[in-house]
Amino acid sequence: MTPPTPIRTQVAIVGAGPAGLMLSHLLSSAGIESVAVDLRSRREIEETQRAGILEQGSVDLLVETGVSDRVHRDGYRHGGIELAFGGASHRIDFEGLVGAAAQLYPQTDVFIDLADARARDGADVRFGVTDVGVGDLTSERPVLRFTDAEGVAHEVRADFLVGTDGSRSLCRREVPEQERTQYFREYPFAWFGILAEAPPSAPELIYNHSPRGFALISQRTETLQRMYFQCDPAADVGDWSDDRIWSELQARVGHNGHVLQEGPITSRTVLPFRSFVQEPMHHGRLVLAGDAAHTVPPTGAKGLNLALADVRVLAEELERAVAQRSTEPLATYSERALGRVWKAQHFSYWMTTMLHTLPEATPFDVRRQEGELASLTGSPSGSAYLAEGYTGWPGPR
Numbered sequence: 168m169t170p171p172t173p174i175r176t177q178v179a180i181v182g183a184g185p186a187g188l189m190l191s192h193l194l195s196s197a198g199i200e201s202v203a204v205d206l207r208s209r210r211e212i213e214e215t216q217r218a219g220i221l222e223q224g225s226v227d228l229l230v231e232t233g234v235s236d237r238v239h240r241d242g243y244r245h246g247g248i249e250l251a252f253g254g255a256s257h258r259i260d261f262e263g264l265v266g267a268a269a270q271l272y273p274q275t276d277v278f279i280d281l282a283d284a285r286a287r288d289g290a291d292v293r294f295g296v297t298d299v300g301v302g303d304l305t306s307e308r309p310v311l312r313f314t315d316a317e318g319v320a321h322e323v324r325a326d327f328l329v330g331t332d333g334s335r336s337l338c339r340r341e342v343p344e345q346e347r348t349q350y351f352r353e354y355p356f357a358w359f360g361i362l363a364e365a366p367p368s369a370p371e372l373i374y375n376h377s378p379r380g381f382a383l384i385s386q387r388t389e390t391l392q393r394m395y396f397q398c399d400p401a402a403d404v405g406d407w408s409d410d411r412i413w414s415e416l417q418a419r420v421g422h423n424g425h426v427l428q429e430g431p432i433t434s435r436t437v438l439p440f441r442s443f444v445q446e447p448m449h450h451g452r453l454v455l456a457g458d459a460a461h462t463v464p465p466t467g468a469k470g471l472n473l474a475l476a477d478v479r480v481l482a483e484e485l486e487r488a489v490a491q492r493s494t495e496p497l498a499t500y501s502e503r504a505l506g507r508v509w510k511a512q513h514f515s516y517w518m519t520t521m522l523h524t525l526p527e528a529t530p531f532d533v534r535r536q537e538g539e540l541a542s543l544t545g546s547p548s549g550s551a552y553l554a555e556g557y558t559g560w561p562g563p564r
């Protein structure tokens with residue numbers, strides 16, 4: 168067997184989704200070299216439907232670092248959302264409440280912009296690799312091994328290793344059990360997600376609470392819409408015809424006075440719900456960022472935004488770590504990032520439990536939930552927490 172080809176770099180990144188690529192981009196702007204690998208092909212990542220809402224800080228990061236000018240041109244600024252429940256719909260005015268907005272711009276486009284920017288800058292990013300393994304994490308020279316898409320084995324020696332390899336992270340598992348704490352929460356429901364060829368049904372997103380369950384009416388373009396409805400985690404997409412999906416969605420939003428524009432459904436998937444955090448987000452010379460370290464349920468679209476906030480802090484701390492040849496900044500990164508992670512954990516949990524129907528709910532629970540929604544929509548101070556969390560808390564500290 169031929170020995171693996173050696174590669175020397177400063178930071179080796181496992182996972183070339185938005186978190187890994189943004190980190191690679193930020194490091195390169197600071198004069199730090201990296202190599203990023205991903206098991207998936209570029210095409211596979213581009214074609215996986217993910218969430219579509221960016222916080223203001225995420226938009227600013229993409230624009231200010233030269234990754235995307237398309238985010239303004241092709242995205243849509245949303246100054247608020249509709250919260251529909253109890254037979255009526257209420258607008259939450261983000262701009263009026265906190266002077267900020269959300270941007271409808273799908274994660275797939277964020278990924279395309281980042282992959283293009285990295286290719287333009289001649290970065291070392293390898294998609295479609297196999298046999299990924301990491302080791303020597305507590306030594307001075309951690310290692311990343313992989314076989315590239317052409318079948319050539321490589322061994323990367325780096326100063327630091329970063330796991331941005333998503334919710335099924337391989338890097339996360341390398342942290343010894345006695346050195347980390349894992350926090351979990353499961354939910355007794357999932358989302359059924361669809362793409363439909365139809366015009367938008369409303370100017371902004373509708374978060375809809377109804378006795379039949381939650382529904383979210385989101386958008387993609389003038390001719391393509393994204394919608395979700397609460398379902399059983401064991402739901403089988405094969406059991407759901409277009410007619411059945413439309414009648415379920417119409418019943419849920421109709422309860423609060425909305426009517427949907429229908430059209431052919433071109434994609435259907437069931438999305439699991441989970442809250443998860445692994446602390447700390449470092450071990451030796453390994454750091455974790457994005458979904459590799461934490462998962463949020465999708466309500467409120469915090470996943471990508473949190474991953475971008477992580478790598479923004481991580482790039483700063485890795486810059487210090489490289490300059491000082493020290494691992495101390497990795498602990499600082501973990502502490503700084505976890506502050507925002509737990510705010511987003513609470514926000515996502517809160518949005519989820521406030522808006523979904525819970526199978527075990529008592530009549531008291533149902534009326535209390537309606538009371539919560541009424542107090543939230545009933546005054547500016549009730550709405551301000553939602554507006555601030557949704558558009559994103561002030562930047563990293």
Ligand code: DHB
Nearest residue numbers: 218219385465466467468
């Ligand atoms: C989308 C997804 C979300 O989870 C959300 O809260 C808002 C929008 C989306 O895919 O468009």
